Amino acid sequence: MAFTNRKLGLLILKKPDSKFTIEEQALNRRVEIAMGK
């Protein structure tokens, strides 16, 4: 699944965790929980 956010540079499953800010990582995790992952 391609889930992107150009403004925050969020790219779930397409970018290594280390490239995200803490805020972006937290949002990614929240989305993953909502998706049941």
Place this chain on the structure above:
Amino acid sequence: MEYLNKPTSISCPVCEGQRGTLLYEVTSDQAANHFSFRDGIGSDRHSALRKAIEGVWGQASARAVLCGTCEFGYADPHVAGGADFYKLAFDGTGYPSWRWEFGETIEFLQNEERKRPRILEMGSGEGAFLKAVCPKITDADKISSIEYSTNGTEALEAAGFTVYPRDIRELDELDGKVDYLIAFHVVEHMDRPFELFSAAARKVVPGGAMVFSVPLQEWTAWKEQEGFLPDMPPNHIARWSVPAIARIAERTGWVLEEHRLDTGLEWKTRAIGLLKEHYGFQAQREGTPHHKVEQLKPGLWRNLGRVCLLVPIAVRRTPMLLSARFRRRACVVWAVLRAIES
């Protein structure tokens, strides 16, 4: 009305999650007072509103809950306010002439490969957004709108757009599919999100998109817990978080491609609005000086009373409203859902 923040069992309409948080409970009397506090409890308008709200809920109270899985907040019973409620609660005037989201959407449409696209907007008001994209991005005969208000319909038809006074879930008259479906501050008023987003997906060509904006769930929760006006059902009955948008998209034939937050935008206007909300919340409570001032006839004494009561609120709230933390708070989320190409 007290903020409870208590664990509760739910059946989330977005993700079917079972565990959630009870935010608050509200009676039809309290909800009616929220929309008619100037008329006073016991007034004809208050009684009519209470009756209309009980008609919507099918009972005398409702609760606001938050899903622990996808963070979707909603009113339970999750039923949208009908025509009777809106007619009594609002006077139907005052559509914004511009929103931050209009600019984001125009930029998005300009960067798309589809040129002169077919556009359908839900809840166009008097057509401020559609007039901004026509003829710059597309032509009037490629634009249609879902709008119920008489003022709005007249303005839209005068601009040459086709208007359907119909819920998108029951819209059979639309000829074929559109390239883009637009909805600014509409989705939070609507119930049955699964049916809503599924119906929206059926109206858009594969590879097209739904572009919409809603108040951010986190903003509403923060505002309510800080003592500003509650986001009272059955006006707004849904509080959308980014995870909830991603989940409903996945379940209904879309992919959440992009979202933007209005972080830091127009924070001064927002701060002034919140001071007025704080005043408004006080004015809803019988016996408060704010309530008494609001019972005065419009004119000098009421205005003077408002100023006198707003000053202490401003003194108390201004440090928080000037803080960097407040300025960084986002209030609205703008999102693009792409229709999956099979």
